Amino acid sequence: MDDxxxxxxxxxxxxxxxxxxxxxxxxxxPKNKITVILGPSGCGKTTLLKxxxxxxxxxxxxxxxxxxxxxxxxxxxxxxxxxxxxxxMGLLSQRPYPLPMTIxxxxxxxxxLRGIKNRRETHKxxxxxxxxxxLWDEIKNxxxxxxxxxxxxxxxxxxxxxxxxxxxxxxxxxxxxxxxDPISSQFIEETFVRLKTDYTIxxxxxxxxxxxxxxxxxxxxxxxxxxxxxxxxEVFGNxxxxxxxxYLSGTFN
Amino acid sequence: MYLLNRKQRHVVNxxxxxISLLLVAFLPxxxxxxxxxxxxxxxxxxxxxxxxxxxxxxxxxGQFGFYPFIVGSVWVTLVSMLISAPICLLTAIxxxxxxxxxxxxxxxxxxxxxxxxxxxxxxLWGILVIVPFISRYLGPxxxxxTMGYSILAASFVLSIMIIPFILNILIEIFKAIPMELxxxxxxLGATQWQTIKHVLLKKALPGIIAAFGFGLARAFGETMAVLxxxxxxxxxxxxxFDPGYTLPALIANxxxxxxxxxxxDSALMFAALLLLAVSLFFNLVMHFFIVRYxxx
Numbered sequence: 374m375d376d377x378x379x380x381x382x383x384x385x386x387x388x389x390x391x392x393x394x395x396x397x398x399x400x401x402x403p404k405n406k407i408t409v410i411l412g413p414s415g416c417g418k419t420t421l422l423k424x425x426x427x428x429x430x431x432x433x434x435x436x437x438x439x440x441x442x443x444x445x446x447x448x449x450x451x452x453x454x455x456x457x458x459x460x461x462m463g464l465l466s467q468r469p470y471p472l473p474m475t476i477x478x479x480x481x482x483x484x485x486l487r488g489i490k491n492r493r494e495t496h497k498x499x500x501x502x503x504x505x506x507x508l509w510d511e512i513k514n515x516x517x518x519x520x521x522x523x524x525x526x527x528x529x530x531x532x533x534x535x536x537x538x539x540x541x542x543x544x545x546x547x548x549x550x551x552x553x554d555p556i557s558s559q560f561i562e563e564t565f566v567r568l569k570t571d572y573t574i575x576x577x578x579x580x581x582x583x584x585x586x587x588x589x590x591x592x593x594x595x596x597x598x599x600x601x602x603x604x605x606x607e608v609f610g611n612x613x614x615x616x617x618x619x620y621l622s623g624t625f626n
Numbered sequence: 627m628y629l630l631n632r633k634q635r636h637v638v639n640x641x642x643x644x645i646s647l648l649l650v651a652f653l654p655x656x657x658x659x660x661x662x663x664x665x666x667x668x669x670x671x672x673x674x675x676x677x678x679x680x681x682x683x684x685x686x687x688g689q690f691g692f693y694p695f696i697v698g699s700v701w702v703t704l705v706s707m708l709i710s711a712p713i714c715l716l717t718a719i720x721x722x723x724x725x726x727x728x729x730x731x732x733x734x735x736x737x738x739x740x741x742x743x744x745x746x747x748x749x750l751w752g753i754l755v756i757v758p759f760i761s762r763y764l765g766p767x768x769x770x771x772t773m774g775y776s777i778l779a780a781s782f783v784l785s786i787m788i789i790p791f792i793l794n795i796l797i798e799i800f801k802a803i804p805m806e807l808x809x810x811x812x813x814l815g816a817t818q819w820q821t822i823k824h825v826l827l828k829k830a831l832p833g834i835i836a837a838f839g840f841g842l843a844r845a846f847g848e849t850m851a852v853l854x855x856x857x858x859x860x861x862x863x864x865x866x867f868d869p870g871y872t873l874p875a876l877i878a879n880x881x882x883x884x885x886x887x888x889x890x891d892s893a894l895m896f897a898a899l900l901l902l903a904v905s906l907f908f909n910l911v912m913h914f915f916i917v918r919y920x921x922x
Binding site: 427428431433439456459460462463464466467468470472473474481482485486487519520521532535536539 | 637726732755803805806807809810811812813814815816824825828829921922
């Protein structure tokens with residue numbers, strides 16, 4: 374096991390009733406890299422992501438077993454501080470869901486949950502995170518407007534800024550560009566590439582081209598199984614498994 | 627084979643739609659205008675201010691003061707809302723956020739049964755249970771003299787009646803909030819209660835106001851159950867334990883009787899007009915708040 378792994382998933386199984394959504398998953402996610410989880414729809418990518426920040430707790434019908442080690446702690450076992458745990462990760466979902474507040478408060482609410490109450494510091498950090506998400510210049514005069522008035526692309530970047538504002542070490546992104554236009558998608562991708570020096574990024578996508586553009590590390594999943602994983606060069610350049618080859622060549626069915 | 631060709635059928639359908647639309651759109655106006663012309667006889671002889679704020683109700687000697695009825699109606703409505711609103715809100719939050727989905731499947735029929743009970747039955751229940759409870763237990767316990775038939779009794783009965791209506795709407799509103807919004811708040815490290823308090827309630831606010839407005843309008847117009855337990859005494863109620871009289875009860879109790887008294891039927895029409903006007907006012911206020919809070 375190489376010591377640069379940020380997240381190690383061991384023997385993870387998830388059942389919804391009698392259907393097995395994830396089958397004996399073992400994945401190593403390296404630190405400060407973009408790890409792309411690739412696969413066709415319905416292969417369990419989203420569920421895998423929800424296991425990582427224990428949003429699976431919301432769905433009592435899901436039974437999760439196995440281990441997910443983050444920096445050596447098994448987060449599936451740790452019952453006590455699930456809120457701290459979630460603050461280690463910023464989440465970006467398929468469609469943007471801004472909180473029903475102003476643009477400013479979307480970020481400051483995350484800061485408040487982190488324990489920052491000082492107004493000047495809040496001010497500074499709101500600006501900082503909006504800049505990080507590549508949004509500040511566009512909206513600096515609209516901070517008191519409801520977040521829902523932004524365009525979808527801007528909303529998604531606001532959600533990214535909000536995710537960063539909890540000061541996470543990991544960014545979880547679940548097909549974050551699937552609802553966005555090409556330019557907004559590009560914004561998000563560029564931001565990810567810039568952010569990976571400070572964050573470990575786990576990106577779920579079914580867009581092959583996106584994976585090829587930004588992935589350092591690739592996990593290919595199919596119907597709840599991990600078929601192949603490794604560095605982007607290995608998986609894209611010289612796939613070992615037949616299923617991976619089919620998916621990469623676009624002849625998958 | 628059709629009797630008419632496609633174009634003709636289109637015209638027929640279209641005409642029907644327009645007619646039904648006009649009916650729905652103008653019915654309130656027609657009602658308003660009709661009531662106005664029926665009560666114009668009264669309005670001709672008395673000033674609007676006197677009618678609304680005079681306390682003396684002696685139709686036989688030509689005194690028509692609606693103030694006691696208005697106060698009675700407002701008291702009963704507000705107190706019943708005060709009782710039912712928190713119950714409905716907390717129940718809706720609990721049922722949608724803290725229980726499993728199967729629980730709702732049991733809850734829904736129960737709520738629907740409550741909503742379907744005729745108001746006379748609620749009134750009877752009020753006479754048999756609530757009124758004696760107030761006169762024998764609650765009154766003596768609080769050291770208040772009361773015969774049980776009171777504003778409070780009417781409010782109790784009324785609140786039980788409107789709970790299922792408000793609750794059903796609230797549950798739908800909370801169910802309509804996307805799961806992902808909840809996940810977004812939780813992923814920031816918010817607890818479930820923080821998520822509910824800061825995010826879900828805020829998102830649901832316009833809907834909550836609309837639901838309460840709906841309940842308020844129902845409570846204000848409810849006739850049967852209220853007139854059975856409110857006491858029907860034309861007097862300004864000094865406390866919740868005093869009997870009172872409401873506008874709908876006034877109309878229901880007296881219309882068709884004593885119409886030989888001059889201007890009496892005109893006065894009852896005016897009561898109906900007041901009822902309509904107040905409902906309209908509630909609606910406008912609610913609408914204002916819904917627009918005001920719907921920006922997120």
